[in-house]
Amino acid sequence: MSLETDDLIRALAQNADSVCCHYLPAGRREGSYWMVGDLQNNPGRSLFVRLTGPTSGPGARGKWQDGATGQHGDLLDIIRERTGITRFPDLLAEARAHLGRPQPVVPDAIDPRRPKSPSGTPEAASRLFAAAVPVAGSLAEVYLRSRGLTQAVPNSALRFHPKCWHREEGQLNPAPRPAMIAAVTDAAGVLQGVHRTWLAPDGQDKAAVKTPRRAMGHILGNAVRLSPSDTILVVGEGIETMLSVREAVPSLPVWAALSSSHLGAVIIPEGVQRLYIAVDRDPAGARAAERLSARASEAGVQAIVLEPQLGDFNDDLRAYGREALRQHLAAQIGSEDQDRLQI
Incomplete structure (x- = not known):
C-alpha cells in the first residue's frame, strides 16, 4: 500500500461519521458504531462501522464488518461498493473529493508546450470535473435542498464549481457563474462528459439565463x-x-x-x-x-x-x-x- 493510500484511509477513518452519512445514508449512529443492513445500503443492523478508537489496527475506527456475510474491510471498500468505481486511481480521487483535498496535478498536464484539449471533448470535461469541489456545503447543496432533495450524492457523480464559464448564444464574452457539475460516465466508469447546471447567486434556483443547462463531451449511450x-x-x-x-x-x-x-x-x-x-x-x-x-x-x-x-x-x-x-x-x-x- 502506498503512503498516500495509507494516509487517505487514515483520514477517512478520522471522518468516519461523514463518510457513513454520505455513502450509507440508510443507516444511523448507535453509540460507537454506524449500523446499516449491508453494503448495498439497505436498512438494518447487520453491518456495523466503528466510529471511535485509534485509526490503525484490527479494531480501528473506520473498520467495518457484516455479521451476516462475514465480510469486512475499511471505508475505502465502502466507497468502492457504493459508487461502483472500479479503477483504483478513480477511487482515490473520490476519497480526496469527499475529504475536500485537492487532486494531484500531473506535470505534463500543465506543460505550456503541450496543446490543451479543445473544449467539448471528454478531456476538457475531465479537466472541468477535476477542478470542481464536493457538493456538501456549496451552493449546489443549497440548490438541491430547494428542490426537496436531502440524500447525499457521491462526489464521483456530482460536484460544484464556483466559477464555471457560461456563454449565451450570440454573446462574445463568457461570464463565470456557479454551477452544479455532473459526471457522465460509460460502462467502465470512465468519464466521457459533464453536464452543467448554472445556479443563481444564492443557489435557490437555476441561473436566470436562457440556457441554464448544457452538456459537453460524449453523452449518447452514457449516463x-x-x-x-x-x-x-x-x-x-x-x-x-x-x-x-x-x-x-x-x-x-x-x-x-x-x-x-x-x-x-x-x-x-x-x-x-x-x-x-x-x-x-x-x-x-x-x-x-x-x-x-x-x-x-x-x-x-x-x-x-x-x-x-x-x-x-x-x-x-x-x-x-x-x-x-x-x-x-x-x-x-x-x-x-x-x-x-x-x-
Missing part, C-alpha cells in the same frame, strides 16, 4: 450514475428527477440520461434483470420509454415504466412530499422489488 446498478436499475431524464426517486426510495439504483433523446439510447448494463424507466409526463418522454423498452426486450431485460402524477418526479416530490412519492412508486414497482421500498 450520470447517481448510484451503482445491480440486478435492477431505474433510469430517467433529469438529475433532479432521478434524485427525487432516490429521495423517496434510497435503496433504488438510479441513473440520469439528461434528456429524452439520450434516455432512449442509454446502454443497459450487464446483469440488469429489470429496467425501470422513470418518464417525464410529455410526448418526448413516452417516445423515449418506447425506444428503451424495445431495446431492453431485445436484450432479454424486463422493462417497466414509472409515471409521475405531475410533470416529473421532482414535481411530485415538491408538491406531495417524500412519503406520498414513495407510495406512488410502490404501486408501480414489481413484486420482486417491493423489499426495496422498506425504509
